[in-house]
Amino acid sequence: MAGERRYIGRRIKRKEDLRLLTGRGLYVDDIHLPGMVYAAFLRSAYAHARIKSIDTSRAEKLPGVLGVFTGEYFKDKVAPLMTAWALTNADLKPIKWPVVAYEKTRFTGDIVAVVVAEDPYTAYDALEAIEVEYEPLPVVVDVEEAVKPGAPQIHDEAPGNVAFHWKFRGGRDFEEVAAEADLVVKKRLINQRLIPAAMEPRAAVASYNPGTEELTVWVTSQNPHVHRLIMAGSLGIPEHKLRVIAPDVGGGFGSKIQVYPGEVIVARLAMDLGRPVKWVETRRENFLGTIHGRDHVDYVEVAAKKTGEVLGVRVRTLANMGAYLGTAAPGVPTILFGLMLAGPYKIKSVDVEVKGVLTNTTPVDAYRGAGRPEATYILERMLDVLARRLGMDPADVRRVNMIEEAPYEAVTGLLYDSGKYREVFEKALKLAEYYRWREVQSEERKRGRLIGVGIASYIEMSGLAPSRIARATGFGLGLWESVLIRVHPTGKVSVYTGSHPHGQGEETSFAQIVADALGVSIDDVEVVHGDTEQTPFGMGTYGSRTTPVGGSAVYKAAVRIREKARKIAAALLEAREEDIEFSEGRFYVKGSPEKSVTFQDVALAAYTAEKLPPDLEPGLEAVVFYDPENFTFPYGTHVAVVEVDPATFKVKILKYLAVDDAGVIINPLLAEGQVHGGVVQGIAQALYEYAVYDESGNLLTAGFNDYMIPTALDVPDVESHFVETPAPHNPIGAKGIGETGTIAATPAVVNAVLDALAHLGVEHIDMPLTPYNIWKALKESGVLAKLGKGR
Amino acid sequence: MEGDGGGLIEVTMRVNGREVKARVPPRMLLVHFLRDVLGLTGTHVGCDTSNCGACTVIMNGKAVKSCTVYVFMADGADILTVEGLSEDGKLHPIQEAFWDNHGLQCGFCTPGMVMTLYDFLGRNPDPTEEEVREAIEGNLCRCTGYVNIVRSALDAAQRMKGGGGG
Ligand code: FES
Ligand code: FES
Numbered sequence: 001m002a003g004e005r006r007y008i009g010r011r012i013k014r015k016e017d018l019r020l021l022t023g024r025g026l027y028v029d030d031i032h033l034p035g036m037v038y039a040a041f042l043r044s045a046y047a048h049a050r051i052k053s054i055d056t057s058r059a060e061k062l063p064g065v066l067g068v069f070t071g072e073y074f075k076d077k078v079a080p081l082m083t084a085w086a087l088t089n090a091d092l093k094p095i096k097w098p099v100v101a102y103e104k105t106r107f108t109g110d111i112v113a114v115v116v117a118e119d120p121y122t123a124y125d126a127l128e129a130i131e132v133e134y135e136p137l138p139v140v141v142d143v144e145e146a147v148k149p150g151a152p153q154i155h156d157e158a159p160g161n162v163a164f165h166w167k168f169r170g171g172r173d174f175e176e177v178a179a180e181a182d183l184v185v186k187k188r189l190i191n192q193r194l195i196p197a198a199m200e201p202r203a204a205v206a207s208y209n210p211g212t213e214e215l216t217v218w219v220t221s222q223n224p225h226v227h228r229l230i231m232a233g234s235l236g237i238p239e240h241k242l243r244v245i246a247p248d249v250g251g252g253f254g255s256k257i258q259v260y261p262g263e264v265i266v267a268r269l270a271m272d273l274g275r276p277v278k279w280v281e282t283r284r285e286n287f288l289g290t291i292h293g294r295d296h297v298d299y300v301e302v303a304a305k306k307t308g309e310v311l312g313v314r315v316r317t318l319a320n321m322g323a324y325l326g327t328a329a330p331g332v333p334t335i336l337f338g339l340m341l342a343g344p345y346k347i348k349s350v351d352v353e354v355k356g357v358l359t360n361t362t363p364v365d366a367y368r369g370a371g372r373p374e375a376t377y378i379l380e381r382m383l384d385v386l387a388r389r390l391g392m393d394p395a396d397v398r399r400v401n402m403i404e405e406a407p408y409e410a411v412t413g414l415l416y417d418s419g420k421y422r423e424v425f426e427k428a429l430k431l432a433e434y435y436r437w438r439e440v441q442s443e444e445r446k447r448g449r450l451i452g453v454g455i456a457s458y459i460e461m462s463g464l465a466p467s468r469i470a471r472a473t474g475f476g477l478g479l480w481e482s483v484l485i486r487v488h489p490t491g492k493v494s495v496y497t498g499s500h501p502h503g504q505g506e507e508t509s510f511a512q513i514v515a516d517a518l519g520v521s522i523d524d525v526e527v528v529h530g531d532t533e534q535t536p537f538g539m540g541t542y543g544s545r546t547t548p549v550g551g552s553a554v555y556k557a558a559v560r561i562r563e564k565a566r567k568i569a570a571a572l573l574e575a576r577e578e579d580i581e582f583s584e585g586r587f588y589v590k591g592s593p594e595k596s597v598t599f600q601d602v603a604l605a606a607y608t609a610e611k612l613p614p615d616l617e618p619g620l621e622a623v624v625f626y627d628p629e630n631f632t633f634p635y636g637t638h639v640a641v642v643e644v645d646p647a648t649f650k651v652k653i654l655k656y657l658a659v660d661d662a663g664v665i666i667n668p669l670l671a672e673g674q675v676h677g678g679v680v681q682g683i684a685q686a687l688y689e690y691a692v693y694d695e696s697g698n699l700l701t702a703g704f705n706d707y708m709i710p711t712a713l714d715v716p717d718v719e720s721h722f723v724e725t726p727a728p729h730n731p732i733g734a735k736g737i738g739e740t741g742t743i744a745a746t747p748a749v750v751n752a753v754l755d756a757l758a759h760l761g762v763e764h765i766d767m768p769l770t771p772y773n774i775w776k777a778l779k780e781s782g783v784l785a786k787l788g789k790g791r
Numbered sequence: 792m793e794g795d796g797g798g799l800i801e802v803t804m805r806v807n808g809r810e811v812k813a814r815v816p817p818r819m820l821l822v823h824f825l826r827d828v829l830g831l832t833g834t835h836v837g838c839d840t841s842n843c844g845a846c847t848v849i850m851n852g853k854a855v856k857s858c859t860v861y862v863f864m865a866d867g868a869d870i871l872t873v874e875g876l877s878e879d880g881k882l883h884p885i886q887e888a889f890w891d892n893h894g895l896q897c898g899f900c901t902p903g904m905v906m907t908l909y910d911f912l913g914r915n916p917d918p919t920e921e922e923v924r925e926a927i928e929g930n931l932c933r934c935t936g937y938v939n940i941v942r943s944a945l946d947a948a949q950r951m952k953g954g955g956g957g
């Protein structure tokens with residue numbers, strides 16, 4: 001990247017923090033408007049039922065209740081929600097998600113009735129006064145049950161409950177490589193259902209001005225423009241009359257990409273009632289009604305040579321989609337999963353088929369990593385199983401297979417454009433003292449301690465995405481990113497980005513990019529985001545795209561401004577443009593640095609406009625829509641060391657170390673934070689979290705009491721290191737760091753736990769590796785006795 | 792916020808050093824009083840089962856989850872919220888430490904974390920990492936993996952020993 005680096009690469013503390021640390025942030029629930037009323041939702045009592053009747057009369061009579069509204073009211077006023085990722089060549093069925101259930105409910109998060117009241121306490125009282133008569137229908141929650149003949153049908157449009165069937169073959173035929181293999185390892189792996197549970201519940205506030213016919217909706221969104229586009233469609237109002245504002249957002253992890261019924265309901269009711277309407281989900285609603293993640297059954301075959309060389313991978317997946325197809329849902333277990341099944345390895349054949357299966361459960365969509373953790377888990381788990389069967393060290397199996405150098409065209413057709421895969425791998429092993437831990441392990445085993453070391457290497461397609469590829473897969477829009485940079489007459493700079501960071505810190509890292517490019521102080525740069533009326537149309541923040549895609553747009557726009565500023569400086573200095581140099585915020589004439597003007601001088605001149613060259617317009621701003629040429633490919637190796645208590649089977653992580661190459665790191669302080677948080681979410685899947693439904697489709701883990709989000713006591717310190725190989729195709733060289741931790745940590749920890757148990761002959765245990773699940777597996781394989789326990 | 796049909800009750804308390812008096816419905820929770828009546832929206836609501844700690848404030852010198860306290864229970868109490876933590880425009884050392892150590896990402900859990908640590912570091916000025924982890928066990932964070940929160944807390948303890956207030 002051209003220009004002087006005064007900020008990029010430094011540990012700059014965040015510009016967003018002062019307001020957040022002093023209680024002056026603004027989240028949707030903090031918005032209070034005059035005359036505001038409150039909505040509350042009644043959700044279905046059954047996971048699958050016909051609604052026979054709804055009696056709202058008692059609720060309507062409660063003092064303070066403005067009205068009770070059911071599917072009957074909404075059915076002709078709002079259109080159902082449809083997925084925005086309608087996969088091509090996958091026989092995808094047009095599944096509609098009704099905003100308020102009408103006639104039928106399909107999961108316990110379906111909204112059956114809406115109360116609006118003067119205050120929330122009354123609204124919740126009124127919910128209890130609504131009487132609904134249901135005719136329960138047969139329920140199916142499990143994907144393997146759902147595809148059996150005779151299973152309950154959830155949508156008429158999707159016979160056999162299959163919403164899509166996606167197939168991909170890359171490289172040689174799997175049967176052919178299997179015939180050349182010395183062994184084919186087969187496993188059925190479960191990637192359990194997770195619940196994103198951002199700490200801020202979802203919320204929406206809507207306000208309508210009949211005079212201007214403008215509707216404003218504040219909503220917890222990762223992509224306010226996408227929200228506006230889809231909501232305008234559902235509400236049947238012109239896009240330019242809808243303003244969507246996503247203010248401070250308290251975490252998303254994918255769950256706030258989706259356009260949900262809740263925001264459409266409050267928007268419609270604000271128009272109909274003429275009062276601003278607010279809704280904030282309860283935590284229970286968050287677990288029931290906000291999307292879930294993962295939930296695969298994967299049948300995996302790996303064909304390999306005795307040397308450990310992997311020839312091919314065949315995967316047959318049943319991906320649970322829940323009751324409806326979410327905004328990005330179909331792309332997650334297919335494009336973002338299947339194309340990742342070669343990992344950073346020289347695999348010669350990938351053969352994958354995925355059925356997206358409908359069940360009476362919460363819709364499943366993108367959760368941090370989205371498809372890539374599922375693929376990495378399969379590969380990394382299978383490599384360890386293979387190592388065990390061959391009597392090899394898991395590190396050596398990876399050495400045999402790892403790609404030597406980039407660029408490398410993977411068998412999936414993806415062009416891994418940059419990386420030092422082996423160097424990063426060896427670095428991780430060295431820093432983690434892998435071989436010392438192996439010695440500790442065998443020493444301590446003699447004393448009965450169960451210590452295990454686990455490795456996970458990964459590569460990720462990130463920086464989503466080149467628009468032509470996104471479109472070819474059926475994505476509804478391009479996946480570019482936008483920015484408007486406006487330099488004010490005083491030389492202060494506003495950056496209006498189409499990204500929408502919600503914790504990642506781009507108010508700071510984008511300001512670093514701009515401050516370096518324009519030679520101004522970072523204090524003079526303000527990054528503005530989240531308001532469709534301020535920023536150009538943007539695609540939002542998810543898929544580790546904000547820095548590589550949004551940041552590249554920011555950089556290009558800043559360069560455009562610098563070039564215009566150079567022209568203005570040349571006019572001011574009465575020199576030729578080619579003779580103008582730029583350094584430390586000053587333009588000067590080559591060879592005579594005393595003849596100079598500051599960036600601020602130029603900004604003012606752009607607005608006084610009297611000395612501009614004749615071909616130049618006044619003003620100093622630039623709009624850029626940046627469409628990446630390729631994905632970015634962050635990669636790395638993580639190492640976990642664990643100890644399993646032989647009496648309680650509780651797992652303790654003794655050490656966790658990550659080496660990631662996310663290209664150029666704009667701000668290491670923030671990048672490390674992304675790794676820490678991602679790793680802990682990955683550990684959570686490995687050890688703790690699991691969404692459980694009973695046979696009737698009730699979510700048994702519908703809150704923090706039953707679904708185990710780790711606390712500070714349950715997770716270790718995380719050591720994060722970076723190697724920086726710049727992404728060659730984007731101007732800032734960044735690859736994205738938001739999801740690497742989640743991708744790598746799950747298999748690293750699971751591998752470590754199973755490594756601790758390897759000498760007992762246990763090859764695999766499905767996640768989460770809770771004490772109970774470990775105990776059960778040891779008991780079932782009859783090895784508890786080996787631990788001196790007859791239980 | 793009303794909605795109980797029943798009569799309102801009068802409460803008086805000190806919030807961030809200021810005397811406040813209000814008439815509220817008897818079932819109103821302290822967190823809603825702070826947020827919706829007093830407009831102190833720095834205190835957050837992250838759950839309805841007292842698990843998350845986002846609503847933590849200091850009541851009579853002790854950290855409490857304000858979603859588990861009725862307003863009437865706080866009658867006569869002295870309350871400190873995150874808005875009252877910095878003095879004369881100067882951040883509290885815990886806030887400084889969080890800023891320097893990147894102890895927050897989305898910021899939603901942050902006020903609760905900071906208030907919990909305010910109470911804890913007042914009682915234990917020289918904690919170990921393990922003690923810090925125990926102290927914040929009742930505060931969930933989904934973003935940071937707690938790594939930098941723990942580092943911030945240990946750093947804050949050092950700053951407060953150096954006479955930085957608290
Ligand atoms: S809001 Fe979650 S503990 Fe109070
Ligand atoms: S910083 Fe987001 S929940 Fe803690």
